[in-house]
Amino acid sequence: MPRTRCYCNGILTDEDFPLNDVSEHLAEPSSIVWIDLCAPDLHDLQLVADELGLHELAVEDATKGHQRPKLDRYDGHDFLSAYSVRLDVETGRLETDEIAAFITASALVTVRRDESFPMDLLVKRWDDRVDLTRYGVGALLHGLLDFLVDGHFATVESLDDQIEQLEDLLFDDQPHDKDVQRRSFELRKSLVQLRRVVLPMREVVNTLMRGDLGVVHDELMPYYQDVYDHVMRATEWTESLRDLVNTILETNLTIQGNRLNVITKQVTSWAAIIAVPTAITGFYGQNVPFPGFAHQAGFLTSCLLIVALSLSLYLVFRRKGWL
Known part of the structure; x- marks a missing residue:
């Protein structure tokens, strides 16, 4: 079932209403609507697209998925594609969950492929910052981006811890050549995948902060700047960890x-x-x-x-x- 919310002047006024009532809520002044579709069928997605006037190419991207992180501009709305990430510590593999978002002046529509994306945590983050929702869709979008980028940053930290453990294993008195080689390959593969997710987010956040889009309210600009700073730090950290893993591989060969x-x-x-x-x-x-x-x-x-x-x-x- 689609999840829906309606805010009026920053206050939550309605929740879990049918998609047919979206137009009625949007007709109210100073109201914004959030719609979440999890693995939607074509009927539900087309219904939302007709209600909000979404472009067919953006709808196609949201339906097919497997998009790179990006922000596309269309007449009357923008389309965002991004990923949440988490690291499986036992295997060293990176797990990703794709999310797409349609951004209009008064509505935010999120589209997920399955239930693995932790939407409840995102909603909780919105509820913890109710003071920002009065600034419109930009506040909801900030919560989404902040949640995704924090996940990127936490994953980079976890990868850093795994690489430190790999360094201890590398210089152990007992040789662990097979374990070091296998673990190094897994971590390097995860870092390559993470780089594909994190690196394009710089352009996404930077584009949203442009004044001609009109998405970000002036009061929200410092919050977006903070998200951009986290994106830059995660990107730089990812690049340095890639170099460190390569150094570990070379050191292992030298040893x-x-x-x-x-x-x-x-x-x-x-x-x-x-x-x-x-x-x-x-x-x-x-x-x-x-x-x-x-x-x-x-x-x-x-x-x-x-x-x-x-x-x-x-x-x-x-x-x-x-x-």
Whole structure:
């Protein structure tokens, strides 16, 4: 069922009324209407479009979805497309919920694809700032943008925490190469998706703040400026985290190379030590007479040489840090 609200002079006067009564509420002076459609069928959306005179291209974009964040201007209304985001901490995957909005002088229509978008939280935010609703549709639109951008910012913070945990895993005494590589790929993929959502919001908010649109009341300008500041911070933070993830991947490769060098030195050192007894026993195993041949003294001499030379090589390699 569509959700509806009517405000008059900033005061909520009616709620959950039928779509057929929209025109009646809009006929009242100083009234604004909010309509929320969740996975609407063509009949409901066309009914709202006829009531408010919405452009067919904007209606088509809202119906098909999968739009990039944008603000399109039409005669008599504007069309907004944006996304709410959240991070699945367990998998590192970014989950997005698309929302479209039709913005007229006296009505805000939001269109969602499913119930995953937390609309109740947005309504609560509007109810907590009832002092702003007297400034018209711009106040409702500010609440929507502020809610979306705060979600972007919270997701960036969560990604930052995950990357810090990845750094601890990277420099752990025990190697976690597979976990680091898998987690780095997941976080990098999420950051790329987040960048596609956050970056265009700069243009969206900046366009809304232009005076020729007439959407934002002068009293609301500081609030939109605050949203724009949050968008910029989230964008810059996202870019820096992308660079940090790339640095982690490069550092992981460097650490793997260093570990391989250490292992190579250790294996080579032990091979050199093992070569000493192999050479001595091979020499004493020749079928030719030599000092100590066929005598116990020869056996003892070979054992002493093996122990002395092997111990000497071990100490030398140990001092050089190869073992």
